[in-house]
Ligand code: SF4
């Protein structure tokens with residue numbers, strides 16, 4: 176039954192939904208507060224890692240929320256390491272201290288991806304919702320470098336920081352990052368809720384793309400820079416996950432197993448849980464994983480489009496969020512019959528407005544209180 | 553070419569043999585690369601002790617191929633991985 180080509184390669188472990196920061200573009204689901212008390216135990220996570228290794232997975236990304244909230248993180252890293260899995264941690268960095276970092280390094284962590292919100296302290300703290308978070312992140316970076324753990328920096332890009340892109344790039348280089356991901360906000364979860372405040376304007380995107388491409392040359396061989404045009408501004412969708420249930424899987428804090436971390440918002444599907452099934456059975460046999468595998472499920476215009484082998488018709492989550500049909504063509508695509516929905520949003524953002532200069536953003540922050548208010552209303 | 557340069561696998565990259573797929577693989581923070589046997593052998597020799605020259609010599613012996621026929625390919629491979637930050641040349 177096991178087709179070697181279809182064995183999964185990486186596993187995202189969303190260890191917890193707890194996080195000391197409150198970024199308004201968090202990719203976690205709006206209703207995350209519902210599952211705070213249902214976190215998997217250490218033993219359950221160890222079982223997940225063992226099953227992942229047996230299933231052919233080679234890489235594990237420990238993420239969250241903030242993975243460092245979990246006291247058992249060093250144990251889980253050690254488990255992954257002993258199983259021969261390459262382990263990464265995506266962290267906000269504010270909980271890092273010398274003792275903890277030493278433990279993590281000794282446990283065998285292979286690399287860290289640290290997110291920063293901006294290159295200027297005031298704005299960074301405004302975006303994270305927490306005072307002095309920027310300062311703590313910089314201390315964390317210094318420690319990470321001291322321990323020589325390979326470091327990548329991730330900055331979520333949106334309307335309020337996109338004009339500082341060159342400054343952000345120089346800043347990341349000065350911090351010693353080997354890789355900088357300028358991740359344009361993707362509109363799921365909290366980011367979707369805050370889209371009006373986050374979506375950049377066209378002229379901003381064009382300028383940023385130019386600056387990023389110049390910087391790529393400038394830092395060639397020193398720091399790798401990644402910048403992809405936000406998908407609302409491109410003609411074709413991104414090849415989401417390299418295809419649904421093709422190489423990735425996610426286990427979320429409460430044990431829900433997802434083909435993609437945003438897939439929980441596809442209400443028309445129900446997702447299996449690791450508490451009542453094995454990773455292997457879920458990968459091969461669950462309805463949720465099989466539903467959009469390959470390209471056969473795609474309707475027109477994708478069905479007869481040659482690009483379907485490149486982009487697989489785009490993102491299932493985005494298709495569902497815009498059309499209520501998760502098998503539809505991603506509306507980002509200019510051939511999608513729903514593309515006008517994207518155009519309308521882009522037009523609204525780009526419409527000339529009076530005195531729209533230097534307006535303070537009004538975000539809905541990712542807090543437990545807001546989560547409860549939003550998902551119970 | 554600077555054949556006395558010494559290549560080392562960088563700390564973010566890990567080389568291993570994947571049992572599930574029976575293929576050598578190079579793992580790094582944002583992804584992975586499946587390798588063919590020759591690429592795997594070259595990387596195994598990038599141990600921070602051997603010069604590129606030594607690697608060429610060893611592989612030409614092992615495959616019984618003239619050095620000149622291998623040298624360029626080995627260099628190209630090492631330089632490509634160098635550019636991606638998987639190898640350091642010192
Ligand atoms: S399915 Fe959609 S939300 Fe999920 S990773 Fe893909 S693009 Fe993202």
Ligand code: SF4
Nearest residue numbers: 477480482483488508
């Ligand atoms: S029609 Fe479908 S397959 Fe073709 S480019 Fe658009 S999303 Fe991709």
